[in-house]
Amino acid sequence: MLPVQKFLDFNHHQQLFVTGNRILLAVSGGKDSVLMLHFFKACGIDVGVAHCNFKLRKDEAQRDEHFVKTLAQSLNLPFYVTHFDTKKYAEDHKISTQMAARALRYSWFEEIRTTHGYDYIALAQHQNDTIETVLINLIRGTGISGLHGILPKRDKLIRPLLFLTRTEINHLVDENNISFVEDSSNASTDYVRNKLRLEVIPHLQNINPNLEHTFAKNSSRFADVERFLNVQVQKIANEIVLEKxxxxxxxxxxxxxxxxxxxxxxxxxxxxxxxxxxxxxxxxxxxxxxxxxxxxxxxxxxxxxxxxxxxxINTEEHLHKSIHINDDEFEYNGHSFLLQFTDELKFEADKNKIFVDSSALQFPLIIRNWQNGDRFIPLGMRGFKKISDFFIDEKVPLHIKSNVPILVNGNGEIIWIVGMRQDNRYKLSQSTKKVAIFELKIK
Known part of the structure; x- marks a missing residue:
């Protein structure tokens, strides 16, 4: 038997949805999402099933899609499926495959929700997912919002399994003979989340056997702190912020x-x-x-x-422009530029030209105004330097530095402070086979 009342009590306490709402369930075919589907079905709630095929695991991806489709049909539920070229999207947007999959699925879920009249999108994350998320945030650096991890409800996304641990989910699936499919990538430690789950968290559980409960309590406390902070910030804003x-x-x-x-x-x-x-x-x-x-x-x-x-900022074009590999000439903020490629390994000492190893470029590039916080490695140096400090050292007047164009690689790294200094990471080397030449045309 499924603990349906516990499921409903959690929903009521967290105010995830109300009677009469239609819920779109994100179902991958794994234990967590299939169990979530059975909970909703047992409660008689009006649901639909959405499945994403990211084309990342070939035969497994087709197996998962067939399993979820068959499951939805057996329960007489609406079924929605889409196919993504996830790797191409990741390459085009210069992001990781995981980030690409996340962006693609959330956008599609919302499209299905609005098109077919669902009130919320349900995701099958549980307490152990919260632990992993908090640890990832701490490792990468985070504010208060990163300490509470995954919230039960945010906008149209709800997470009705956050009252369960992974162990409890495994037990319920076994006890109720629920069929599911296993994602083989879950056993790989190539991903940060998997590495934490398989190698780090078990050690933490040896120290604290009630780790999930502890994190759930801490997450609730930090969520309360965030709400308190937001209230205080709004009070301060009401007192000192003036809209004109x-x-x-x-x-x-x-x-x-x-x-x-x-x-x-x-x-x-x-x-x-x-x-x-x-x-x-x-x-x-x-x-x-x-x-x-x-x-x-x-x-x-x-x-x-x-x-x-x-x-x-009203003129986005003035502060931000994309440069593509075929743009042999381009304009930005009153400046004209040339871009050419050559197999000849050459270099000229000209402040209005830079010679870059083209293999390091990730198009589209960006040319934009300088922003506070920008930093680069000046040509000939090893360490990073804030561009604001570079401007001070070079005695660049305020009215000039605000308009100095900055050429930025597709990965976010700065290539050139135009007319002043190239980044050392993009200099030519003995292994350079093709040279990209950027030239600021002087009128």
Whole structure:
């Protein structure tokens, strides 16, 4: 027997859905998602089944699709399936295969949800998934939101199995003779999540046999802390943030007395997309001259006498342009550029030209304005240097540095501070077979 009442109690406590809602279930065919499907079916809830074939495991992927389709048909449930060229998407967008799969499936789930009238999308993540997520966030660096891990509900996504551990799921599947398919990649330690699950977490469980329960309690506490912080930040915003026709004004005097300053200013600026490193530089610049600008992808922050002024960037083309491999000529912000390729291994000492090992380039490239937090390895050096510090060392005036174009590789690394210095990672070497030449045309 399935613990249906425990399932319903968790749903009620977390307010995941209400009677009459239609739920789209993301079903891979593995233990977790198949068990979730049986829970919903046992409760008589109106559901549909969605399955993604990522074309990553050849015969296994076809097996999984057939299994889920047959299961949905046997239960007389609507079945939706799609096929993704995941590897191509990952290559085109210069991201990992896992990130590509995540982006593709969530976009498709939402499309099916809206098109077919479902209220929520249910994902079969459980307590052990939360442990893995928190550990990954801690390893990579995280804020408070990363410490609470996976939330039971976020927008239209619900996770109704978060009351169960992996051991409990295994027991329920065995006890109820539930059929499923096994993903062979789950046994591979090539992925960070698998490595944590197979090699790290068992050691933690030896130290604390109730690890899942402990993490669940901690996650709940951190979620409460995040909610409390959001309330406090909103109170502060109501007091010190002033909305005007030309932008958002925040008193510099009020910023200076925030405590803790970096945390609260970061939270105030987070809706505008400013990174933590940029917030640190804003704080450092509060006592400097007016006119200093800081950029996020969508906004700029300007120190202007008594206020930090946040304004939306209206001309995206002015600050961001894609460069493709066939763009032998391109324009950006009043500058003209040439791009050519040659098999001749050559180099010229010209500040308006750079000679790059073309095998290191990942197209499309980006040319954009300088942003606070940018860093590179100056040609001839080994260590990183902030571009803001480079500008200071080179005595570049404020009104000029704000308009210096920056050439960026598809992987996010800076290639060239145009007209000033190339990045050392992109210099020619004895192994270079093809040279890309970028030239700033002087009018």
């Amino acid at each position: 026709a030309d932008g958002t004004y925040i008193s510099i005097d009020e910023i200076k007395i925030l405590d803790p300053q970096k945390l609260l200013l970061f939270e105030l600026l987070k809706p505008y997309g400013f990174l933590e490193t940029v917030v640190e530089e804003i704080i450092e610049a509060l006592n400097k001259q007016s006119g200093i600008k800081f950029f996020s992808a969508s906004h700029q922050a300007t120190i202007n006498r008594d206020y930090l002024i946040i304004s939306k």
